[in-house]
Amino acid sequence: MSLEIRAVASHREIREFIELPYRLHSTSPQWIPPLRLERRLFLSRKHNPFFTHGDARLFLARRDGRVVGRISAQINHPFNEVHDNAWGMFGFLEMEDDPEATRALLDAAAGWLRARGRDRMIGPMDFTMNDEAGLLIEGFDxxxxxxxxWQPPYYQPLVEGAGMDKAMDLLMWELEIADRSKVRPILFRLAEEANTKHGVAVRKMSRRTLRADLDMFADVYNHAWAENWDFVPYSEEDLDALALEFQLVFDSNWFMIAEKDGEAIGAAISVPDINQVLRKMKGRLLPFGWWHYLRRRRTIDRVRVGFLGVKPEYQYTGAAAQLYIENFDMGAATRCSWGEMGWILETNTAMNRGMEAMGGRVVKRYRVYERTL
Structure with a gap:
């Protein structure tokens, strides 16, 4: 059967690009369908701020007219500028159990990037590492x-069989955030000293001032994460979009800033897991998806600790321990008694040791791949 790889060029092909994972994974109990409307907006050059500083091309693989796979190739110019490299990325990788199609999709992405002067391809990521990133290799259940x-187990051998090498693993740690007994006592002492000895105070962000609070978060992020392998600073356009996104899931219990002498020195953002609601919405707002969204507080009982960091010059203060303990306090005070922390780079020894100190365990592992072009 003939295989064809072609760049997406029409509204119909965008729809086919979006629909493929619904067909591939609809019988998988773990897969959670995203909102189709959100996916259309995310891929829109008009609505996604990625396209203010990056470019991308989408590809579909067909066998005799049937869509059997998809991929994106993208260039994130701020990433190249910060790291002084000429890397390109790929993402949105979905495919049937088809080695030929997988290799052809990755070759198409590599060819597009090579033609634009890129010398290395890394991924998957949709479109950046702060969106959905990595290929699931542990934690399928x-x-x-x-x-x-979420991807099925057959993706890993297909990708590696197509010539992709490991670049980095991303770890997700499970934490029983309502169970303080699992926390090593030193964290409580450090959290107390952060306030009494170093004058650090944790305050909660508010919905009304969320955009301004995100400026403070970005200041922390652009310092605390600056040495990370994947780092890209947040732009104003990124923060505008992030504020709109967070408004849909905002809970002041879980959005925190650590301050010292009026300066934001640390931040933690734990996002109530809206995926528990999306499962009930089945990818659509109508006819009853909106009702499940409005009742989300009755459904959600877990959070994803997505960001927690302290500026390097203030890491001696114990502010990180203070933010950790505040998350445990919120776990005891709300319905959200547990969650997952990450992702955390496998090479981030300090953060991984911190997760161990809080009684965490690795429950998912995602892999980022690379290929020299």
Missing amino acids: RDPMIKQP
Whole structure:
């Protein structure tokens, strides 16, 4: 049967690109269908701020007219500027159990990037590492949380068989955030000293001032994450979009800033897992999806700790321990008694040790791949 790889060029092909995972994974109990409307907006050059500083091309694989796979190729110019490299990325990888189609899709993405002067391809990521990133290689039996991809086990051998090499693993740690007995006592002491000895105070963000609070978060992020392998600073356009996104899931219990002498020195954002609601919505707002969304507080009982960091010059203060303990306090005070922390780079020794100190365990592992072009 003939195989064809072609760049997406029409509204119909965009729809086919979006629909493929619904067909591939509809019988998988762990897969959670995203909202189709949100996916259309995310891929829109008009609505996604990625396209203010990056470019991308989408591809579909067909066998005798039937869509059997998809992929994106993208260039994130701020990433190249920060790291002084010429890398390109790929993402949105979905395919049937078809080695030929997998290799052809990855070759198409690589060819597009090579033609634009890229010398290395990494991924998957949709479109950046702060969106859905990595290929699931451990934890197939667990539901994905918000902004976590889920792929079936056959994806890994297909990707590796197509010539992709491991670049980095991303770890997700499960935490019983209502169970303080699992926390090593030193964290409580450090959290107390952060306030009494170093004058650090944790305050909650508010919905009314969320956009301004995200400026403070970005200041922390652009310092605390600057040495990370994947780092890209947040732009104003990124923060505008992030504020709109967070408004849909905002809960002041879980959005925190650590301050010292009026300066934001640390931040933690734990997002209530809207995937528990999306499962009931089945990819659509109508006819009853909106009703499940409005009742989300009755459904959600877990969070994803997506960001927790402290500026390097203030890491001696114990602010990180203070943010950790505040998350445990919120776990005891709300319905959300557990969650997952991450992803965390496998090379981030300090954060991984911190997860161990809080009684965490690795429950999912995502792999980012690379290929020299």
